Amino acid sequence: MTTATRAPSGQAWADAFTEANNTDPEIQAHGRYFTCSYLLDATERSYVIQVASGKVVGVAVDPGPLDVPYQFAIRAGVDTWRGFGEAVPAPMYHGIWAASFQLDMRLEGDVLVLMQNLRCLTRQIELLRVVGSPV
């Protein structure tokens, strides 16, 4: 995956992601109970994303080991996340289930929380197709 867009900085990506989420009609229509925090681990960058009632209320960029708690983690290598950042992802870069079954993505921590929020989380991760790769 060599043609993906890259955010100019972690903070710029976090800002764009927050804006995209908080104005997304689908998440805002169905996210009343979408409340959780998770680590998006992109190997060379990481983010702890905090969501409350469908709004991204905080993004910690490259937090230290004990800086910010989170409930579950989505981990993958740089190439995988850059595939997610394509407008039309190639096969297996098109979702967290696909990338977990076929690529190097790992879903860790309290996966029950992930499942409880699966509908909106799925949409949220798809926003990378607009926002671009987190790394």
Next chain:
Amino acid sequence: MSRISPVTGHYVTIDVDGLEYKVFYLENGTGQPLVCQHTAGCHNHQWRGLLEDEEITSRYRVIAYDLPRHGKSDPPENTEWWKEEYRLTADHYVNFIVALCDALELDDPLFMGSSFGGNVALQLALRHPDRFGGVLSVEGADYSPGFYLDWWQHPHANAAQVCASGVWDLMAPQSPESDRWKTWFYYSQGSEAFKGDLYFYSVDHDLRGRLGDIDGDRCPVVMLTGEYDYLTTPEDSARTAGAIKNGRFITMPEIGHFPMSENHERFRVHLLEALDILQSAGARS
């Protein structure tokens, strides 16, 4: 001008392994029967595009049924099914399909199924090669482990949404959004059956080492798989078809695990090719 569809619905009562089922099916068209099985945890609306595809219904009698416990086909009429865990076995699944074809008095039907329907298509070709004119295995393989998961019925999560969004990634981003959301909507309705269906899909269906026993001359097999399918990849289906006598494989670009439901317009191009292959094979035998 009337907007009534030519598709009609019927119920037929059949007995399978001592169980009585009242089975709902949709049909349209005339010609050789084309019997269609939906995917696990879903129902026959997945075939809505095919059922109204005049190029196909002018040549085939398309029959899309709801497997018992799905859509409008209830669980068995004559047992206390609520006292048992539902786990679909290969034996029962195969016996059901043959019993349904017998009850409808279908002569030389073609069978087409997707996902767990694609897998049972291979079981039919193995066990009943003379009952079917050929099978189309869509998104099928000899073995498909990994999806018999407790998450589909976890009481602490919204099972409807877990099932529906859990299969969302099985569809291609190129497929029309409205069709993907219809498929999602169907999946939000079937969580109670989904896990039990997947017992067949990921556990009881295992034809590794047995594909050589499928006689592709007596029952021609064509397999079709979309490149966005992360469960049964094109490589899995190609490997499977390659081990079946005269087995054929068609890869479908820019489509996923629910071809007929997520993008019928793209799927039909490959389906027409597959039907032509079956007709040619039938003419030779």
